[in-house]
Amino acid sequence: MSEPRQNPIERITDAVCDVLAEQGVTALSMRNVAARADATIGLITHHFPNRAAMVKAAVRASWLRDQAVVVWPETADRAAVLRAVKVFLPLDAARRRQLSVWIGYWALTQHDAGLHEIHDEVYAALRGHHLRWIRTLGFPPEEAERLADRLCVSLDGLLLYALLYPAHWTPERQLEAARGMIDDVFARAPRPGPGG
Amino acid sequence: MSEPRQNPIERITDAVCDVLAEQGVTALSMRNVAARADATIGLITHHFPNRAAMVKAAVRASWLRDQAVVVWPETADRAAVLRAVKVFLPLDAARRRQLSVWIGYWALTQHDAGLHEIHDEVYAALRGHHLRWIRTLGFPPEEAERLADRLCVSLDGLLLYALLYPAHWTPERQLEAARGMIDDVFARAPRPGPGG
The missing domain is CATH 1.10.357.10 (Tetracycline Repressor, domain 2)
Incomplete structure (x- = not known):
């Protein structure tokens, strides 16, 4: 396995988007996000107190990416x-x-x-x-x-x-x-x- | 507890709508629907082969109810x-x-x-x-x-x-x-x- 180059917060928020897009909202568990981010549940909870905070960060990141390219x-x-x-x-x-x-x-x-x-x-x-x-x-x-x-x-x-x-x-x-x-x-x- | 008067299919599809409306899509498990419908999981699977079939029946019932009142x-x-x-x-x-x-x-x-x-x-x-x-x-x-x-x-x-x-x-x-x-x-x- 190659070493992940992104910072952990990005890895987690990307993983939330991946899970939502590929498996859907009902698959959005900490466990699935951790597996997808190649992270531990402990790492996730260190950065996000709960699922809502994690989802908010992920959706905001997606929004900011769009905002960066739109004129x-x-x-x-x-x-x-x-x-x-x-x-x-x-x-x-x-x-x-x-x-x-x-x-x-x-x-x-x-x-x-x-x-x-x-x-x-x-x-x-x-x-x-x-x-x-x-x-x-x-x-x-x-x-x-x-x-x-x-x-x-x-x-x-x-x-x-x-x-x-x-x-x-x-x-x-x-x-x-x-x-x-x-x-x-x-x-x-x-x-x-x-x-x- | 009063005896449920609805037929079992209606009780189940109503329960699906209740769970979706009150607890949200991530709470839509067979177990939660069974509890809400005052039914067993066996009764649900007797009528619906899988969750998709159950959800389809529930949403269609809601649509038919709306259709019945709209002119x-x-x-x-x-x-x-x-x-x-x-x-x-x-x-x-x-x-x-x-x-x-x-x-x-x-x-x-x-x-x-x-x-x-x-x-x-x-x-x-x-x-x-x-x-x-x-x-x-x-x-x-x-x-x-x-x-x-x-x-x-x-x-x-x-x-x-x-x-x-x-x-x-x-x-x-x-x-x-x-x-x-x-x-x-x-x-x-x-x-x-x-x-x-």
Whole structure:
């Protein structure tokens, strides 16, 4: 066996994502994560007081990795908005895998109040990014917030459907729907954006 | 203890929903379901060969209960469409509970191909119901299908967000968003519907 090069926290959070993506939420035991991380249960509990803390760290790490590669537009630029949204769409196996982690996490949050922190953080961030470009289209503030909310909801619905119905929701259809959801915001705009 | 009056299959499928809603997907063991149903594991395995079969029966029963109370419009009638959609929104504790079962189920389907059957069935039904009223608005067939798909996606995104972010997604806001999603279809219509 080659010596693990990652730091132990990364090894554990990666293992949580691996277990969630490959075996599913019901397989997410300390024992399975330890085996996958090539770690002892003692090492895990040294870093994470409980399963919720471990899952939170794993999902946050996945979110931060996505955030590091996405470039959110500061102005209303259709193509740039779609490029940012594409990062989250399950267009290939790697992104399907990432999203599969999130579906497991959504289910877990239902019975663990502490886990909510992460998706609250994610929603605030996504909503903020969309609000920024939507505001430049000249909407009244309340309408801009409503549209940002609606866009977040519809795009996450799309992620969910793309994962649940892969035969129907091909990458082409996902992109067409995402583009349509973004275009709907532009279509309502009091003044057209640079890409409009 | 009063004698259970339900038939054993109903008792078991109700217990699956109870465990999913109250304890979450990770608690969904045969043992927990048996305890909740006041049944033996032997009785469960007599009716269901495996956990997937048991979960499928439970989710299908929940879907059939919803289907029994929802009236889908045959024509484009905004108010009637919103009434049908309302049945699925988590506007109160009972409906939040039902939806919580579905989130657990979505997570389970990720690693159990057999489970897909149910949500394929649900999607086909919902999409068909929406297609029916959307078609009466005079869209070309492909556009009607695209809009029905989009509406299903956005509405399920709304269900998910309403469950994940209950503080923000109050019943009023859920209804406003659902109404907005339905109105968007009417706004694109070649000819206005009776409610348009």
